Structures are given as C-alpha cells and as structure tokens.
Amino acid sequence: MRFKHLDKYRVGGTNDRPNLAVPVPQTPGGRVYRYSPNEAAAPRHFVLGGRRDAETSDQPKARMRRAPGSPFTVCPYSGVIAPDGDFLHPEDRDAAIKTVGDAAVADAAEYLRDAFKGIARRSKSWTFKPSAHQAPRQRLFIREDLLRAMHCNLCGRDYGVYAVALFCPDCGAPNVALHFRRETELVSAQIEQAESLDPTNNELAYRLLGNAHEDVLTAFEATQKIVFAYLWSTHRPDEAAPNVRNDFQNVDKAKGRYATLGLDPFDQLDAEALAALELNIQKRHVIGHNLGMIDEKYSVLADDAQIGTTVELLADDIRIFAGICLSVVQSLDDAILASSQTGSTIAP
C-alpha cells in the first residue's frame, strides 16, 4: 500500500514505523504556540517567534541561563528548563493528530478504490463505479498572538506572554524589568495624550494623568506579587506562599515581606527617592479613593498639602514615580537571577 498523502509528512523511520513531522500552525505574528510542561506554572501558555538582532544592552550576557538556540526551552513564567519537545501545546498535538488522520483516511480511500477498480468488469448483473480522487480535507487551525509581545534584549528572541513573565524562553535571562519598562512606556504615552489636550480640557487631562498614575502602582504591585511568589518558591520551596493581600502597595509592608526571604529591593533607593515613592503611593490612594481630595494621611507626607484641597498631579511626578518603581523591579530582576543560578528551578 502506498501512502501518498502521509508520505508528505515523513521525515524518516521505517515503512512500518515512519517518523512524521507536521508543520505547526502560526499566529498572525508568525509565532507558534508553546505550553510549559511545569504543571505548577500559571499560566502555562505562551507564543514563540523567531530571533532578530538583539539590542545593544548594558545588561551583561552572563544573565543568560542558556546559549540561545539550544534545543531547550525555558518556561517564561516559572523558569523551568526542559527539551523543546516537552513544550508541545495540546492544541498543536490535536491539530497534528487530525492532519495525519485526514491524510491516512485519504490514503486508505485511494487504496480501496484502486483495489476494487476492476472487480465488476466481467459481471453482467452489477457495476462498480469508483468515486473521484479526494485530497485530504484542508483544516484551518486558528492561532492568536498574545497581548504582550516581547523582544529579548539579550538574545533577540521574539515571544509573547500573558501580561508579565519572568524569563526569556530562549536564553532564560530574567527579564521582568523589561516588562516593567514596557509598562512605563505605556504610561508615558498616556501622559503625552494628556499633555496634548487643549487647556480647556483640564478636567479630562487630570483624569488621564490620574489613570496613568494609577497604572504605575497597579503594575508595580502586580509585578511584585508575581516576583515574590517566584522567589518564595525558590527560597522556601517546602512552605506554601503566604497571602500577601495588598502589602505591595505599602513600602514598609513590602519590605517586611521581602525580609522573610532575606531581601530588600528598596535598599538602593536614597532617602529622597524613597520619600517620593511613599508620597506617590499615598497620592494614588487619595486620587483613587478620595476623588483627589487631600486627607490627613497624605498631608503628613507632603509638606505643602492642605487637607480638603485637590492633590497636585504633574506629568513629571508620574514619570519619576515610574522610574523609581522600575529601579526596584530591576533589583528584583537581579534577585531572580541570583535565585535561578542556584539551579533549584531547573528541570533535567
């Protein structure tokens, strides 16, 4: 029996046990689905594209955990390293099975049709009319890119993840600071939008700046929660991670959480930066929960604040706030690097 259609996917093996390779469907951005083999990772789905030139970076290449292009993939969420094949996405597995199944059915149909072709040639009482050749059905497998597209600044690999991830899936470099830098770029775009408004739109401009300011703290808190959960799993793997509630919206409480891991990502901030960070976090509470009206707690932190008046929100203050948060996240990135170099999260 010939396997005309199946042979298109053949890459080796024997007649009895051929090795088949089915092309993986791609997203509109030219990326393929990947799925972390680490069951504890949440989420597990990400997309992987090709490699472009890496930006010139001041980050040392030593941050890479693997040589780019090696036959291993790094889970961007949990840091677990495993052979590329272990990252096969369930949807791609199903797609391959269906594609091969369709080809096998088409081959079998052709075999049967050819086998019965002359069967009724001498019969006067019945006839056999074979159906026309039918190619395997053409299935369309839809693949979508994820919202957060990344480009590793060390190895140049293109990939996409849900919101925040900790590692480049190719070279394995910790890159949560790269994610936060993207957040600060989005915040800058929001600020520029507010600044471009006509002066008669002051109320809208204040609202837009307020949203940009809020986004900095939201991203800062979310990033810290994810990093803390990862660092906890590497520092204290036998203990369940504590419920951190909203502790990462408060510098003192956040410091307390990091102290349980022997870390202090705030210690590189000078007194002025630390005070600006605390002031802006409190400013966020005033804008978000008190319609921007200064309360007693805020007035204690800010020298010129008068209770009952509207809190001042300047574009440059938001940029400085985002920059201070970024430097804390950079420290966390370094803590992840130190932690992952111990090898405690690397699978065989």
Ligand SMILES: [Zn+2]
């Ligand atoms: Zn990389």
